[in-house]
Amino acid sequence: MKTMKLGVFDSGLGGLLIAKAIKSRIPAIDMIYLGDTLHVPYGNRSNEVIYDYCYKAVDFLFSQDCNLIVMACNTASAAALRRLQQEYLPTHYPERRILGVVVPTLEVASEQQHRKVGLIATNYIIESKIYESELKKINPKITLYSKATPLLVPMLENDGMQWVGPILRTYLHPLLEKKIDSIILGCTHYPLLKSIIRQEIGESVDILSQDEIIPHKLEDYLRRHPEISNPIGRSGLQEFYVTDVTDSYKRMAHFIYSKEIIIEKAAIWDLH
Structure with missing residues (x-):
C-alpha cells in the first residue's frame, strides 16, 4: 500500500x-x-x-x-x-x-460553554458571515460579536509588528464593551498576536486560537x-x-x- x-x-x-x-x-x-x-x-x-x-x-x-x-x-x-x-x-x-478551520473553532467555543464570543477576522470573513451561519448549526445559544480587523494581516506580512498595539486596541475596545467571555482569532495569522491581545483583554477573557x-x-x-x-x-x-x-x-x-x-x-x- x-x-x-x-x-x-x-x-x-x-x-x-x-x-x-x-x-x-x-x-x-x-x-x-x-x-x-x-x-x-x-x-x-x-x-x-x-x-x-x-x-x-x-x-x-x-x-x-x-x-x-x-x-x-x-x-x-x-x-x-x-x-x-x-x-x-x-x-x-x-x-x-x-x-x-471554522467549524472546529466554533465547536471548541461551544464545548467550553462560552456564551458571549468576540470574533476578529479579515473583512472578507466578517462580510461572509460564515461564523454566524455555522454557529447557528452548532450552538444557537451563543451570541457572536464580530469585528473586522483589515490592517492586521498586511502589518504582519510586512514586518509591522511594532505598530500593531494601538490599532489592535482600537479593534478590541468595542468587543470588550460587550462583556465578551472569549475571543476567536479568526485568521491563522493572528496567533502571532496572542501575547499582545492578552495584554489588552486581561486574563478573564479566553483566547480561542486556531494554532x-x-x-x-x-x-x-x-x-x-x-x-x-x-x-x-x-x-x-x-x-x-x-x-x-x-x-x-x-x-x-x-x-x-x-x-x-x-x-x-x-x-x-x-x-x-
Missing part, C-alpha cells in the same frame, strides 16, 4: 503556524505544506477566483499523495471548502478528505477515522512548497520556525 501524507494549505503565512502546531502535537506524521503566496491575499478576490485557486492547490497536494488536507485559511474555508467537499472530492478523490484548536481537533479526527489516518505515514517527513518564493516569506518562515527551512516552488499552474 502506498504511504500517504497530510496536506496543509494556506494562502499566505498563517498556515505555517498551523503546520508547526500540528507537528508539535503529532511529530511523526508525514506532512506537506503549500502556501499560495503568488495570490495572497485571497480576501479581495471573488468567490469564483478563490475557488479556482483552492482547486489547484488541493489538486497539487492530492497529486503528492495527501490523503487528508487541512485548509488552514479562514477565507478559503469560507469561500471554497463546502464546494470542494461536495463537487471536487466525489469526482476526483472520493476516498480522501478536506477539512477547514491550539486545529491540532487537537485533527488528532481527534484521525483517531475517529482510521480509514483516513492509517494510510498516512509516520516517518516525520515535512516538506514546504509555495507558489512564489520571496525573501520576505523566507524571513517570516524562519521567524516562525526559529530556523531556516527548505521552501520549494510548486508550479501548480502548470498542472492540467
